Amino acid sequence: MEKKENSIPEALITAELSTTFPQNGGYVTWISSAFGPFWGFQQGFWKWFSGVMDNALYPVLFLDYLKHSFPIFNHLAARQFPLMLSLLPFLVMGIISIPRLKPRQWLVVDFEKVDWRGYFNSMFWNMNYWHKASTLAGEVENPSKTFPKALRGAVILVVLSYLIPLLAGTGSLRSSHSEWIDGYFAEVGMLIGGFWLKWWVQAAAAMSNLGLFEAEMSGDAFQLLGMSEMGMLPVIFGSSFQEILEFLNFLYSIGMLLEFAAFIKLRIKNPDLHRPYGVPLQTFGATMLCLPPALLLVLVMCLASAKTFIMSGIVIIVGILMYPVLVHAKNRKWTHFADTEHRVLPLDNPDVAIPSLEVSDEASACLLPVLNQEVSQTLPDEALKLE
Template identity: 35%
Template sequence: MPASQQRRALTLVPLVAIVYHEVSGGPFGVETCVSAAGPFLTLVGFATFPLIWSVPEAIITAELCSLFPENSGYVAWSTAAFGRRVGWVQGALSWFSGVADNALYPVLLAAYAQNAAPELFDKDGYTRAAFVIAVTFALTAVNFRGIECVGIAAVVVAVVALVPFVAFCIVGIFHGSLSPSNWLLDRHGEPFELRAASFEDVRWRPYLSVLFWNLNYWDSVSTLAGEVSEPGKTFPRALSYALLLVYATYLLPLLVGIGVSAGSEEEISRWKEGYFASIAKELGGWALTSALLVASVASNAAQFITEMSSDSYQLAGMAERGMLPRIFAARSRYDTPYVGIIASASGILLLGFFDFTSVVDMLNLLYVGSIVVEFAAWLVLRRRHLRDEHSASVFRIKASTPVCVLMLTPAFFAMGLVTYFSSIITKIVLIVAILVALSLYEVQKWSVGVDNSAPDDDDDDDARPREASPLLRSSEGGGGGGGGGGDATATTSV
């Protein structure tokens, strides 16, 4: 068996768990939608948005991961479609967004812990800050232990996180206080009416930001494509199973939680980060609350380590394409890209003390800037490689270009809404991020150790799908073992 195949460590079940945690990990963090838009629009949003956003994004990810089975993921897609400059900028925006996303999980853990045991946190916020820093360091350490460790942890944590919510739903359904009429209320506790005033009253920015954040990042797993066994078969199945899991784990707890504790304007206003723990205390006392708190810790931890894996492997994949200095391709003794892990952890610590909604707003718009390029790249690459020699071995839905454009139209509309309702500061952040990315692209072209031989736009090697990521190739002629003299960029370790 080729060495590249021996190194492909991710199979179906771990990949499902990784995708699930990169996108969702459970209904933690969705509570803000209820207080911002009311129960009815929250349920409508989580029932319909996966169909117009998550399904197209999952299809694109499945197709292009099987066409480009390498760790640069979406960077490879946009580079192949539009050239190195666009690929580099798109990769930078994705990485910025991913790091900002990862900064939220220690914050959410702190929110759930503070909600469950407020007496442990001081009023000045020092305890919370220490908690966030400690969690960041502890979870970063897990990523150093290798992708197999991440995959196993994701599977275990998925079970740990889901079981308490299954219990939450069962107890809530048979609890005497569940009222289905709550599902039809607006944010003031009145029956929702289809009139202009009902929509004008919605706090659209937090509602759309949190809704979008909880249902995106299906493409994050593409930066692990070089680690996946049989990507043409594994990715479509893993993404399909994860999509069903995400759909269920948002809607069912929301239906129960809203039915139990959203019958008045006062109750609806309490829906903030961590509020599921308060509902659990009402339904099942400290036993259910403790179980939900454990689930929160486990789920947010898994989302952190899976997102950090994607971010760090993305930088490694870009280094292998000559788009970053070679040091980013270096591997630790656990075969992990340690420089990318350190870079990601540094960004997380920087953003970990910002307001939750502000960070969500910022990362969403950065993600929109990135995903627009991905969607366009998908349309270009489908036409370019439809009759390519690789096409027979990759996953592809049977749909013409007009049908694909039609499928993406609601998604583009959703991105337009997110952009429109984002703050001026967030829009400025996006513009600055693009300018910084363009500047860094020019800098890295002249950096020591970066391949400058390829032109910005029409490099034949960049435009072709690769059979496997160079990160997966062991030293040629080394004979397997630990000391052979192969490619230094693929075997550097600490």
């Protein structure tokens, strides 16, 4: 029941305000429009910080579900099957391509068209980050023997998983270098072996990326844990699952209360604002809609521990101090900021209504800055000033 009290109003408000302000800023856009950029920045900072901390929870959840739902993966042999399934398609690709290989194509390079910056950065990114495994050394049994063996085998497999399909693709196909973009290995698989190999490569790539994401999140989480245990970071970074969850919920509750307030203020100050979708309630009804979840959020905050209050207070203070620093950096032009005329404007003037900028698909998002500029030309200059 508590979930419904919070989820339904939140979903309805999100539907109304997302269609009213179809921009990537999301709730930051809503808060900035209702209360100005200062509070919009605070909302964005709180949500960003809680999102970063939230990432530490998902590796634990994923592995717990996997362990309980598929206990077979507790056995080493069972864990080898997904590994082989994700590596074999590239070996198969190499074998099938042998009759079509033309080794001289490996040596054909137009050095004038090589993007050396992109080449070396891509190669570096794909072949590094082995040190990430060290952050989980405390979780490994007998690391003095396990780590050397694991890293030796992993390096060999990774090098071969890149080298074999690259040699197969470049040696058997006449594809232009410009075609070798993200995801092109699937096309190479289709051209060499057919659709079945393409789908296999895609499935293997999906499994690989899932594993990379899990490894990255786990490595980052254990890195923070280790630094906390060494006294380099506050003890909150070594908190348990429940402690992190409580801290995240506290910041989330503050942000949601601000979103509810923005929703109501926009209804009062700008009743004529074009809303492609509107919650089917008048202002009073909309206020009553927000009341039960707001009370629930306040209750969650009141039940928080003193540790959560202190850490949340520190995050809030940091956000408050960061805003004037960034404004000063912007005014002094210490770094580049986007043009303010392209941002969502504060709606302090009830006579000013911003027409909706509807986006039919993802590609249309690139038109938003142009549309915003056209809209801004119809508004008073005062509305463009930073509050």
